[in-house]
Amino acid sequence: MNHAGNDHTGLDKNRAERLIGELWDDSIVPQLVDYIRIPNKSPMFDAHWAEHGHMDAAVRLMATWARAQPIAGMQLEVVRLPGRTPLIFIDIPATDAACGEDCVLLYGHLDKQPEMTGWGDGLGPWQPVIRGDKLFGRGGADDGYAIFGSLAAIMALDAQKLPRARCVVLIEACEESGSYDLPAYVDHLAARIGKPSLVVCLDSGCGNYDQLWCTTSLRGLAGGNLVVKVLAEGVHSGDASGVVPSSFRILRQLLSRLEDAASGRITVDGLHVTIPEDRLAQARKVAAVMGSAVYDKFPFLPGMSPMSSDLTELVLNRTWRPALSITGVDGMPPLDNAGNVLRPHTAVKLSLRLPPTLDGEVAGKIVRDLLLADPPYGAQVQFELEKSSTGWNAPTLSDWLGHAIDHASQDFFGRPAVFMGEGGTIPFMGMLGAKFPGAQFLITGVLGPHSNAHGPNEFLHIPTGKRVTACIARVLAEHHTASRKGLTTGVAVADGDAKMAATSCC
Numbered sequence: 001m002n003h004a005g006n007d008h009t010g011l012d013k014n015r016a017e018r019l020i021g022e023l024w025d026d027s028i029v030p031q032l033v034d035y036i037r038i039p040n041k042s043p044m045f046d047a048h049w050a051e052h053g054h055m056d057a058a059v060r061l062m063a064t065w066a067r068a069q070p071i072a073g074m075q076l077e078v079v080r081l082p083g084r085t086p087l088i089f090i091d092i093p094a095t096d097a098a099c100g101e102d103c104v105l106l107y108g109h110l111d112k113q114p115e116m117t118g119w120g121d122g123l124g125p126w127q128p129v130i131r132g133d134k135l136f137g138r139g140g141a142d143d144g145y146a147i148f149g150s151l152a153a154i155m156a157l158d159a160q161k162l163p164r165a166r167c168v169v170l171i172e173a174c175e176e177s178g179s180y181d182l183p184a185y186v187d188h189l190a191a192r193i194g195k196p197s198l199v200v201c202l203d204s205g206c207g208n209y210d211q212l213w214c215t216t217s218l219r220g221l222a223g224g225n226l227v228v229k230v231l232a233e234g235v236h237s238g239d240a241s242g243v244v245p246s247s248f249r250i251l252r253q254l255l256s257r258l259e260d261a262a263s264g265r266i267t268v269d270g271l272h273v274t275i276p277e278d279r280l281a282q283a284r285k286v287a288a289v290m291g292s293a294v295y296d297k298f299p300f301l302p303g304m305s306p307m308s309s310d311l312t313e314l315v316l317n318r319t320w321r322p323a324l325s326i327t328g329v330d331g332m333p334p335l336d337n338a339g340n341v342l343r344p345h346t347a348v349k350l351s352l353r354l355p356p357t358l359d360g361e362v363a364g365k366i367v368r369d370l371l372l373a374d375p376p377y378g379a380q381v382q383f384e385l386e387k388s389s390t391g392w393n394a395p396t397l398s399d400w401l402g403h404a405i406d407h408a409s410q411d412f413f414g415r416p417a418v419f420m421g422e423g424g425t426i427p428f429m430g431m432l433g434a435k436f437p438g439a440q441f442l443i444t445g446v447l448g449p450h451s452n453a454h455g456p457n458e459f460l461h462i463p464t465g466k467r468v469t470a471c472i473a474r475v476l477a478e479h480h481t482a483s484r485k486g487l488t489t490g491v492a493v494a495d496g497d498a499k500m501a502a503t504s505c506c
Contacts, residue, residue: 009162009477013411013470016156020469023155028148029135029462031065035110035144036128036137042111042176043085044386055173058110059086062147062171066090069151071158081188084181085111085173088147089189092154096163102483103166104476105196105436107428108146108203109175112139118456125458134459141446141460142453146202147171149465153472164480168193172428175203178221178387179427186435197439197488198401198479199432200472204422204445205453207290209464212409212471215443216282217319217421218429220354220391222364226254226371227330229380231344240342245377247331247346254381257370258352259324264307266322266352270366273355275320276393279421283319286420287311297449319421322358325351353423356391364388392429394441400487401440404478408471424453438489442475444468 038061040054049055059078066076066088073093080086088110094103115125115138123129125138150169157164170193174181186193206213228247235244252261260267287294294314295306308314317323328349332338354363364385375381397405397419409417422443429443446464447453482488 009474009481010160011157011162011474011477012160013474015160016470016473017412017466019156019159020152020473021466023152024148024462024466024469027065028145028152028465029130031061031148032135032140032144032460033128033130033137035061036135036140037126039126040110040112040139040173041114043174044177045114049085055085055111058144059088059173062110062144063088066147066151069155071151071154079185079189081181081184084184087173087181087185088169088171089192090151090167090169090171091192092167092169094164094166095158095161096165096480096484099163099165099480099483101195102488103168103194103196104164104198104200104479105193105432105439106146106150106167106169106200106202106472107171107432108143108150108169108201109172109428110139110144110147111173111176113142113176113454116454116456120457123457133462135462136457136459138458141451141458141465143203143445145446145460145465149202149469149472150200152469153476156470156473157477162477162480164476165483166194167476168196175426175428178389179431180387182428183431186431196436197483198475199436199439199441200475201426201429201441201443202445202468202472203426203428204443205424205447205451206445206464207286207418207420207448208293209448209461211413211415212405212417212468213444214405214417214419215422215445216394216419217279217356218392218426218443219319219356219421219423220358220360220363220430221387221389221425221427222352222354222360222367222385223327223350223387224364224367224383224385225347225349226251227345227347227380227382227384228254229345229382230377231342234341234344237340237342244342245379247343247379250376250379250381251346251348253376254371255324258367264323266324268366268370271322271352271354271358271363273320273357275316275355279320279393280316282419282421283315284312286315286418289418293449299450315420318423320355322355323353323423325353327351353425354391356393356421358391360388360390389425389427390430391425392433394443395433395438398440398482398487400478400482400485401442401475404475404482405442405471407478408474411474412467412470440488442472444471
């Protein structure tokens, strides 16, 4: 750890911390408060997002703030491909021409998950509340802060007149729906994006708030709606039960083809992969660092226990093994309105997390074929696959980036960095891994214990937001040093087939 406050790049870490801290307190947090108030749900959860105008309001808030920042030569454009959610594109020229075409791509998103029930007293998804170090509300940590943190890191370097490569910032509005609009934008902007040798994504999690956590893998996702129909209309349960098969029981049978109800293990071999040895070693280290926080970060009810007592197994369960969640249900009346009726149908929304290296389309086909084959009792079974995303496994970390990440964590957290797989899905990463072969990746974030992304009481831990921002500044400075030494490899966007006309707006 550099106690003198400077490193070989010339970065004065104390000065950087002060600037970033003041920017967060005076400008970024107030902007996030206003952003949380906007119910800009992702298109999957608001089919009429364009008419409602909330997405445009969020874009306008972020673009207005960004344009007001004192970054020399910065160009910002809101790009709109027909029929797609908007994207904020920011191009910031290098301060050292010797970096040539090398650049850094910084990514985030501004669309949000839906409301969810169960928020605590005085809290709500669109109701920003600051309590101590936490900013509660939907989207602040997941990940509205990304555009603010990215530009703040760049400003911290520029304020010290430290050289850096060109930076490109992409903020999409479709991530929570599977990023299905993003490939078209990356193809459309390929020439303008250029050749990034480092991709920084601020949409991930952290195992604690005490050090920098870097994501090494992300699970894929196959999700959709499973519907079982047995009758044209509901009938008296006393008359029909024992004669008409329950749609709920048939649903249970179908789900048992996929999951062992006793253990929660996915029983289909084709949905598992061999876990790489280096990821097994990382899982053991994560378990040692986190201890019981592997599971007690979740709001277990008294008497509840996790699915295993082996901490390493729990880490692997949430990062490299498939797992099924039922996230929605239809065809069932609420308890206070449920008569003695054998219902005509039962429907559930399935969310199947996939191992990072499993092809999402292949997994989706496996699940569809499994659920639709030979319906029990000849019931009408439908499965609509809404999304099928491939996960991501990071390329081998280069020496310069590993050094930069660890020293950034030491400088701004006072502890070494930790490398961990994440259980969530960021479709953008798998796509970008294919688009930029050879690029290095720094995937990090502020979603730590109890921050509860997608659920009730979601919050942003403000001190971690500041420290992660400072760490990004440090990594950008080290990237410049590595670039000048020829240690980075900028790669242009691989050929794509999304050739569309675009319009821009202010």
